[in-house]
Amino acid sequence: MSLITVGTMAFDAIETPFGKSDKIIGGSATYVAYSASHFTQPIMQISIIGNDFPETELKDLQARGVMLEGVESVADKKSFFWSGKYHLDMNTRDTLVTDLNVLADFEPVVPNSYQQAEFLMLGNLMPKLQKSVIQQLKTRPKLIVMDTMNFWMETALDDLKEVLMMVDVLLVNDGEARLLSGEYSLVKAAKKIMAMGPKYLIIKKGEHGALLFHQDHVFFAPALPLEEVFDPTGAGDTFAGGFIGHLAKTKDISFENMKTAIIMGSAMASFCVEKFGTQRLKEINRQDIQHRISEFIDLVNFDIDIV
Numbered sequence: 197m198s199l200i201t202v203g204t205m206a207f208d209a210i211e212t213p214f215g216k217s218d219k220i221i222g223g224s225a226t227y228v229a230y231s232a233s234h235f236t237q238p239i240m241q242i243s244i245i246g247n248d249f250p251e252t253e254l255k256d257l258q259a260r261g262v263m264l265e266g267v268e269s270v271a272d273k274k275s276f277f278w279s280g281k282y283h284l285d286m287n288t289r290d291t292l293v294t295d296l297n298v299l300a301d302f303e304p305v306v307p308n309s310y311q312q313a314e315f316l317m318l319g320n321l322m323p324k325l326q327k328s329v330i331q332q333l334k335t336r337p338k339l340i341v342m343d344t345m346n347f348w349m350e351t352a353l354d355d356l357k358e359v360l361m362m363v364d365v366l367l368v369n370d371g372e373a374r375l376l377s378g379e380y381s382l383v384k385a386a387k388k389i390m391a392m393g394p395k396y397l398i399i400k401k402g403e404h405g406a407l408l409f410h411q412d413h414v415f416f417a418p419a420l421p422l423e424e425v426f427d428p429t430g431a432g433d434t435f436a437g438g439f440i441g442h443l444a445k446t447k448d449i450s451f452e453n454m455k456t457a458i459i460m461g462s463a464m465a466s467f468c469v470e471k472f473g474t475q476r477l478k479e480i481n482r483q484d485i486q487h488r489i490s491e492f493i494d495l496v497n498f499d500i501d502i503v
């Protein structure tokens with residue numbers, strides 16, 4: 197049960213119509229690791245941090261079974277910083293600041309102790325760095341899942357297309373699926389994107405759930421209707437962590453099990469948005485997750501008699 201997670205470990209400053217955070221801990225790999233650690237441990241983290249990344253946060257991650265041998269620490273630079281502002285719908289946001297800092301010269305190195313990992317989660321990061329991690333692995337993992345974002349489609353499309361050829365599952369949101377494929381219909385978009393490499397495609401639709409595509413099959417997982425969404429940041433990464441965490445735990449990469457995995461991802465994402473940053477992911481336990489899963493089952497479970 198070995199899982200490598202790659203991505204950013206960052207500071208975020210978030211503005212929503214309902215509140216504002218100071219600089220808090222974020223980053224794609226941070227959210228993925230916290231989420232996946234509820235399903236499987238150890239998590240073999242690959243990332244980079246600067247001199248401002250708090251020791252207490254590293255200890256918290258380690259306490260949850262996150263290995264940090266692959267996390268480079270740079271003494272004379274700051275960590276990646278991202279700032280975003282959400283619109284009233286809480287689904288869409290504007291990026292206000294992206295300060296690459298340590299990320300500008302990041303060259304990920306896969307430690308020897310991470311070799312032979314069976315699952316690889318490529319969190320949102322420069323596509324060429326995602327590719328470098330795949331190339332350093334002596335044995336191809338059983339499953340490679342990749343997350344990305346519109347920023348890389350706009351600035352590094354050729355690199356992105358190369359990585360797409362190397363992965364099994366791609367995770368994007370609906371806007372990104374449309375951008376990448378040039379198609380408005382998500383069904384047409386899915387066909388085009390799967391022709392670019394990934395055999396499985398997950399399209400996240402925020403509060404409207406997520407779709408899993410494979411060949412001619414499609415499965416829908418709802419999002420739990422929540423009374424309050426406090427901060428959607430990291431929901432996508434948390435979804436990814438729950439998805440791959442469940443697959444790594446069960447070691448079953450069938451389409452049927454991926455259906456369960458996207459429900460797990462949706463459940464984890466529903467916790468993430470309840471508080472700012474990673475706070476909620478640190479508080480919850482197995483019982484909370486089980487209870488939330490049963491809420492998902494109740495949400496879509498009905499008897500029907502067609503008369």
Ligand code: AMP
Pocket residue numbers: 204206207208221222223224277278294320321322347428429430431432433434
């Ligand atoms: P999500 O809301 O799931 O899309 O993820 C938000 C997280 O992604 C934040 O914690 C940011 O630190 C991180 N992030 C934002 N922009 C980038 C980027 N260009 N590359 C990698 N990580 C990013």
